[in-house]
Structure formats: structure tokens, C-alpha cells
Amino acid sequence: MRPFGYAAPATVEQAVGLLAAEGSEALAGGTDLLSLLKDDVERVDRLVALRGVAGLSGIELDGGRLRVGAMTTLQELRDHEDAIEALPALAVAIDGVASAQLREMGTVGGDLLQRPRCWYYRRGFGLLALTADGRSMAAEGDNRYHAIFPAGEARFVNPSSLAPLLVALGAEAVVHGPAGERRLPVEALYRAPLSPGERENTLAPGELLAGVEANVDGSRSAVYEVRQRRSLDWPLMAAAVTLTGSGPRAEKARIVLGHAAPTPHVASAAGDLLSGQELTSETVAAAANAAVEDARPMSGNRYKVQLARTAVRRALGHAAGMEI
């Protein structure tokens, strides 16, 4: 790592003030950022440690509204019995991080805002990984873990474990910045960068993700991850679904894919197809097919289309409590 300064603010206001300065980055659990600094992929003048910032950590469940502070560790959330009872799919998403150490260190905010694992990005070729003459390294190279829904030249995948579920739930992100607090849908935290200098999240300089909130009553959710190893391993594909209404009919269905696109991928056509429908193996299969209808796999990741179909089918099955 190159040399950098270190500040440990006590309050959100202090943190925001520090982060507004150019070259400052927020340090949460450190499990991603330190690797990026070691690989010289990202550079900072100053790390702003959030570990000691008051009010960023904690879990509240109040009248069906779940609020989780961004600095809450994944393990703290996993150990919160009320939260897990209210939203069992959380346990699946967190357990997908099959490392006690990462769950103890990693935070909810860090999970949501971790940088892509794209091996071109991690080797210093940039998020879009374009050659000097503008060709896509991912498209021409090895893309077995890349997006099946590329967006422009962005071919990496969003790696968050929690984002698909939170997006499916319609969760809100609470962001603090120099201008105070703003709230936005979790999916609006993400974007596919269009030019090499752009990031894949929408936070402005000085802004800080403080937490997330979601209504967890009155819906059924599930997460299904396809991982090759049972030990620590990135999912090859993930699907999160939320069904509103009870019984065999889904009033509304939200289906979100992870590890499929540069952002959590909302499969709206698939969700629309199911909304108001009874869940049967036929309607579920139709939704799974619709979820990948507009997939554009590359030379080496066609198999991920099949994985997406399976993940959607299985997540729907789990959410509806049926054998699919």
C-alpha cells in the first residue's frame, strides 16, 4: 500500500466533512478496500475510518420496518434473531459469505458498496477494461465470471450479497452528505459507468451510506445463490425474489439477479409476468425464461444464462414454499 493518512471521526458530520476532501475514502470493514490499495488499483490520501462513528451501527425492527446501520457487521445482522425471523432470506444471503472472518469484519454498507471483483479491474485495467485501441478485454478475453447483461462497455458484475434481496424488497438507502440526509431506493445506489473515470455507485463526494431500511412485513422473500464451492466462493449467479400477497397467488413479484450485470439486475419482465398469477411450475418456468430473455452472454459465460434461470426458479420456489 502507498502511504496514506488516517482519520477516525466520532460523528457522521465529522466523517462527511472529512470525506468531502479529495483523496479521502471511507474505511468500513476493510476486507475489500485494503486489497484494492495493496494491488494499487485504488489510491487514497486519507482513509476515514467509520468504525468509531456513533450511530452507524445497529439493528432496529419496528412495526415491520427493518433498519440496519451501515457499519453493522454481517455477523451482527445474522445473529439478530428478530431480523432473521422477519426476513429469513437474510440468513441465506449472509451465509453465502462462507467465512466467519469476513462476516465478522464485513459490514452491511461495505457489502453494498464493495467494488467489483472483475479480474481485469483488479489487475489495474480499469472498470471498463478497454485496451489502448478501445477494445473490451473482457469481451475478447476470459469472461466466465462476467455479466450476461452488459451495459455499454461495463461487463463486470455487481458482487454484493445483500443488494439483490434489498432491491427485491424495495429497500431504501439512507445517505448522509454535506447537504444533509437523502433517501433513495437501494437500486439507485448503483449505475453502470459509461466512461473510464466513472464509478459504479452514485454517491457524491462527501456522501456516506449510513444505513438501509426496508418493510419486511406482508411479503415473502427468498435468495438462491449458485456457488461452486460450499467454502468461501463468489456466487456464479444469485437471484432474490419478493412476493407480496399470501397463498398461491402473487399480487406482485420482484425478481432481482446478482452477479449477472454491472448493477443488481431487476428482471422486471419476469416479475410482471408473475404478478397477479398463481405460482405453478409452469408460471415459474415462464418467469425464469423471461428473466434471461434479453441476456447477451459473451464467449465464455453462456452457462450463466442457465444458472440465472435455475436461480430464479429455485428462489421463487423457496419464497412460495413449493417444490419446483
Place this chain on the structure above:
Amino acid sequence: MADYSWPEADRRAQIGARPARLDGPVKSTGFAKYPSDQNPDGLLAAKILTCPHAHARIVGIDTSAAEAMPGVRVVHVIQGEGSEIQWAGDEVAAVAAVTEDLARDALRAIRVDYEVLPHFVTEEDRDGAPGARPAGERAEGDPDAAFATAHRAVERTLGMPQMAHMCLEPHGQVCSWDGDELEVHASTQAVSTLAGQFATELGLPASQVRIRTEYMGGGFGSKFSPDRWGIVGAELARKAGAPVKLFLERDQEVTVAGSRPSAFARIRAAADERGKLVAWDSDSWGSGGLPGTGQTPLPYVFSRLPNRRTRHTSVPTNLAGSRAWRAPNHPQACFLTMAVLDDLADELGLDPIDFLERNLDLTGRPDTYREQLAIAAEMASWKERWQPRGREREGALQRGLGVSVHTWGGRGHSSNCDVTVHPDGAVEARIGSQDIGTGTRTIVAQVLAETFGLELHQVRVSLGDNVYPQSGPSGGSSTVGGVTASTRRAAQDALREVLVHVAPRLEAEPEQLVAGGGRVFVDGDSSRGMSWREAAAQIGGAPISVQGRNPGPGRLISSGVGGVQIAEVEVDVDTGVVHVERMIAVQDCGLIINRRLAESQVYGGLIMGVGYALYEEWIPDPVSGRLLNADMEFYKLAGLVDVGSLEVHMMTGPGYDERGVIGLGEPPVISPGAAISNAVANAIGVRVPYLPLTPDRVLDALAGRGEPA
């Protein structure tokens, strides 16, 4: 002529027992100091700058900024202007500084200008390889005629890519100079031979180089030489006048410090109506990086197959050269052969075990394999549970069983051992060997304790230092035979000397005396004896010191083993994810010194085998020429929960023990790739032609898009 032999079965106290490894407590408490843990006073940290291009020429290098940085002691150019670099990760320059971070800062300050040249890294693409060259062709019998008249034949194109050794302790060393004497704490498999290699490179007499390796964090065939970073580390230390620690970063370790060659082949095999193999034709190719690679032994195990033709092409790539990887060439040959035989059995409508049994006369040890196949089948409940391909269970999860056989040599290497008996009864062995995790320290102690009739804690073993008598590098399962032979011979000689002194006191001839249970006594009359301590006191004031030397195969050691493995897998046909449910290994290795450590070797082989069968591969990028997974995130080792249940049966006792000690490190890692691939084929009804069996490859095979180009 002195008689050197192992004690009879009913007289063994240590040999064949299950004592815990002696260095277990220091390892499990973190007290063991590995080479990378050495922190001598005044230590400097060194780092190596590598080339990011797979093929390039250095057109300029400027180290002045790095040299001017505070805390930087030495900047050393390894390959200067004009050098042609042939793989990404090749070493260009090195820096020694007061901390690792400062050394890394200095590397970033070195400016290197490259002229980037075209590269080739796609090893499976034989036809597109610019440097592909024929590397051997052989024929026996008349394969064309045999194929023409055969009852059934199959043709398959199969392959497995290059993979890494992935030693957890990276390659490297701590070098310290005292005048013109060099001491190296090296993470090596070759304590006794390393000094000479350092000396040659550094222009020193070998007598001035000391190598020390008390513990080391894994080698698997990749740590036999000082390597360029060893010599550079010594040079940096000499220039700096201070000790220098230089260990590779993980990405360097994966990229340049060890890989196993790939193997691809288009194979035809045929059998007659009775299920007897009658013809073989293989056209193979593979790469071990820039040097290409030689031929794997095809057909494997069934090497007496009558009508056969083999051709091989070596494919050089712009990747670092491969190294010996646990059982060199055998896992590849085993997979290529056993997969084709398994498919041929299916074509013939035969149970693969039945098919193998019908052809055991084509192997070097039919009786051993026959016995092992029967035991393995029994352990797996094969008869009750095996089903032909194509009988699917309901749902996405399909189960399958697969079998494979393998062979290895395992002859003891050259080894010398000093055994000393002190007048106070202390017994010690000094041997220039190394314990790379196999338990060498423990088995040498067992041989000592057995010979002198003592407990393990009463003997002392010193190894891991080249001041001790030369003993061979730990490779090819050669260590256990080498060190037990030299130790046993030295110990038997030393004991005989002691007995000569003791005999008059017991009014017996030395030949009548034996040592056991902490005593020396007349064989058959234990009342005529004395304690070991008393016996040792008879030797006078000076210790007895004897050197034993392994003269090669004889009553103590021999070579040549067989093994059979069965894998049971579960395949999710909707995701292509394979999980190994169960691995069964039946293995012989002659006389076993330590049952527990022997079993550990076999379990370890199975686990490593699950790794390369399912997860492990080098992934070179055709665009940049760099490895895309030079890390532990996308270079995937098998984890604790990925390996299923493991069962080991050691062939031991009468019929095996008489062969003496034979090495065991390699054989159990040979079959897993083949057995697991065969189990997957059994589960899903089609061959997945490539290892590792990743979801994309499994789904491709299921969709009928299987064979590699």
C-alpha cells in the same frame, strides 16, 4: 557382513504404530519458526519487480528515483536493457529496504520501458501455437489392423489445463552473511543439495553456505532450487551488509513459482468381444509454459496393451516454466487413460470394475490391483449401488460412482544419517533431510526408538540443516525409504557396538542380546539384562557415533506400488455444480512406519485431488497474457466442506510388509481426477472432457457442446 533388516512383526514396538507427529505441538501453537518467520536483528525486506507483459523487450530501465528514496538500501537490476522477457511475472529488478512497505514504494519508483511483443498463452490451441513441435512418436503392434477388426471402439478428446502448486508458504528465504559465509533460512525441499547451487551461482565454495529449514510451508515438487530470487536475495544481503528476507508475493508465487504441465489428447481405444483391450491410438499435446512439455505415459497402468500408437506435441507458451508437481505426469496420464477406458466400458455395456479386471494382465501388478479393486468395491458397496449410465434419478441431483487405478515407484533416495549413542543413554540422529509436512522427523525418531528399544521421547532427531550428513531432496516419494534405510543401518550398527560392550557383563555373546522395552537383555531370557541407561554406560567415556548410508533397494526398502480409488459424486444438472460425496482409497506402500502419518498422506492426496478435479486451473488471459487468477480468490483450492467423506484402506501386513519401506506421497494424488470424472460421467450420462469439472463445462457437456477445440 552385518544384517540390516526390520524387526519381525511381533517384535515391533514403533514400526507400524500410530504415534502423533513430534512437531505437532509447536505447529499447532504457532511456536514453530518457519523460514518466513525468521526476524534476525537488522533485517531488511526485499521485494521483486516483475514484468507485466507476457512477451516484451526491455528498452530502458531507470532506478535512480528508487535509489534516492529514504530507507532503501540496495537496488538491483536483474534483467537490464535489451533483455527479452518471455512471461508475465518474470523478475526485472529487486530492492532491499528497511521495511516491506518501503521496498514496495521503491519498486513503484523504478521506471521500466518495454517494447511489447506478441504472446501466446492458449495452451489448448495446438494448431495456433507458434512454437508447437513434435515430441515423440511410438508404435507397437498393428493398431490400424486392430481397430479395423475390434468389437467396439471409442474416440475422445480430453484435457486438463496447467495448475499451480500454491504452496502456502511462498518461495523465498532469509539470507545472512558473516564475512564470506552465507547462511540461508530457505523454504526448500532440498536442504542438502541447495548449498552447492547457491555456491555455484555466487562464486563461493559450497562449504561456506549453510542451509537451514527446520520447518517449511509446503513444496509439492516446486522447491528444489534456490531460484533466481534466492540468488538475488543473497546478493542483496551481501551488498547491504545486512540480513535480507525475500519471499514472493502471492501473485508471484502463483505465476512463476510452480505449475503442473497441461495434457490434452485425442484418444481412440478399442476392445474385443470379451472386453479385452486390443488397440490404442493417442495424439497428445500439452504445455509446461515456455519449455513446452514431454509426453505423459500413455496408456497409463495398462502399458502392455498390445497394438498401440502414441504421438505427442510439445506446446511452448509465454508462461513461466512448469515444475515437478506431486507425481509428475501421472495424474494427467491417469485421467486421459481411465476416462477413455471408462467410456469404452460403457460402450461395451460392462461395469467398469469388471472391465478393468478383465484387462489386469496388461498391467505390471495384476494381483495387487485385483485385490485392491475387490476391497474398494466392497467399501463402496459398488455391487449394490453402481448403475450403468443413463438411469437417472428424479430431480436435478444425480449421483454417480467412478473408479481409477494408479501406480508409482517410491524408491528411497540417497541418504546418510549419523546416529550417536551417548554414555548417559541419550540417542540422537542427525540427518540432512527435511520435514516438508510428511512427518520425516517423526519416522526417523520411530526407527531410532525401535532399534534401541526406547520410547519416542527418549530419542532426538535433528534435521533441516546441511551440516548434517547428506540426504536427498524430498521428491517423488523418495524420502521415507531413504531416511529410514540410512537411520536403521546406522542405528543397528551403533547398537551392535553397544552390545559388544554390554555382552561381558551379561556373560553372553553380543549376538544373543536384544534391546527392547528400555532394556538390553539376552534374547529369550529377559531376566539376564540391564536398563538401557546402564547398558549405555558400558561404552566408556566417549559416545559411539556411526554413519549409515542407504545403499539402495534391499531388505529395508523397495519400490513399486498400486492403488485403487473410487469416487462418489452428486451433480446438480441444472447448475452443473459437482460435489464429491465420498472418496475411497485403497493403497499399498510396503512396510508402514507410522500408520497415522501414512493415512494422512493418502487423505491429503485425495483432498488435493478433489481440488484439481473440480476447481484448480491456471487461467491465462489471451488478451494481456497475464494470469487472471494469480490469487486465492479465483484460483480455488478445495475447502474443508468441499471434499466429502474420505475413507482410506492401507494394504499392510504379510505379503506387503516384506517388501520393505516404499514412498507414499505421490500415489494417492494420481487417481482422484480420473475417478471423479468417471463418477460424473456415471451420474450424468456423458463425459465432461475437461478437468476441472466446473459448472460451465458440466453444463456444456450436458448440452452436447462438450469437446474442447
Place this chain on the structure above:
Amino acid sequence: MKGRRVTDDAKRSGFSRRSFLRGGAAGALSGGLTTGLLTGETASAAAATDPEATETLGPGPVEIELEVNGATRRLAVEPRVTLLDGLRDRLDVTGPKRVCDRGTCGACTVLEDGRPIYACSRLMIESAGRSITTVEGLGSPDAMHDVQQAFVDHDAQQCGYCTPGFVVATAALLTRNAAPSEPEIEAGLGGNFCRCGTYKGIRAVVAGGKGGGVSGG
């Protein structure tokens, strides 16, 4: 379980007063929930107006204090030094090993205030005022922790380089749950990897010897 107890009694004011804040702030992490969560109103007025709290330390060495295996250690480290490198290179605590150095393999696992973490992915300055327990802190060759003894008994080690991390992770798992289920083992030990292939023995350690393993006798 015998052996030294893993405690959670850190004095979390580990930065030296001369160079840094007056303690307390770092302790807020587990300070529990207040009603003002997510609204930014929770900070105490005193802290919010303390100008020193936002002082930037480094990039040069910063004096810190932390507890390592029960002893208070004081040293000056640059902010960029990881806990792992600080332990190994500065304090000569070499039990934790540097293998992947990217938070994946588990060889560097230590306990921070009783919780298992990857020391390669924690800045040492972040552990100031906290209590670190490495494999050496669990026991010694003459007085091994139960888990360490079990690693010996079941031959759950070969070259031994992954062992320190596995021992610490296993101790943490068994402290959490003495009889973990298969999913709990996956969750607890999925983030540690061995190259020699010692999982059979480690399984037996986790099963308290009931799982067979590579045992003596």
C-alpha cells in the same frame, strides 16, 4: 474448554494521547442502538465539537497501544501497516501467517476482542485499544489449548502453515457452538484453506474426536 480464556475486555482508548484522540469514540461500534439510528443525531455534542477528533494521523508512524496475547504492546506504526504485518514484522508474533494477503485463505486468522478476523485485512491502527489473541495466545507447546491438543491428536496438520489460522478459527467456532451442525461448520471454517489436505483431521477436531479422523490408538 481449558486454555486461556478469550476475553472481550479491551480498553478501547488505545491511541496515545499525544498523537490522537481522547478515547471513547472507537468504542461506539458495539455501543448498541439508539433511537436516532440513521438520522445522524446520535453523536454527542462534545464529540461533534472536539476538533482533535478529526485530526488526520500519518502517513508517518503513529503511536498506538494494543493488547496482544494478554500483554500491552505499544509501538509506532504507519497507518498503512496491516495488523498481520505489524504482528509479524514489528512484534515478532509470527504464528499468524501471510499467505494470500487478500482476506481469503484464513492463515492469518486472529481474534480481535474475541471475534475471528483476517489480520491481513485490518489496519493495525484500527486495532488500537483492542485485544488481539493469536494462536500463540491460546496455548503453548507445554500447555496447549484443547483445540491445539486436538489438532495434534487427530493429525490435523502437515506442513503446518495453515494450522495457526485453522486453530484460531476452530477455537472461535467451538466457542460459539460446541457441537456445530454441517451448515455451521461451513459458515465457521469455510474461510480457511489448507494445501496439504488436512481436512480429515480438522473434521475430527470439530467433531470432538467423534468423527473418526487420523487418530492414534
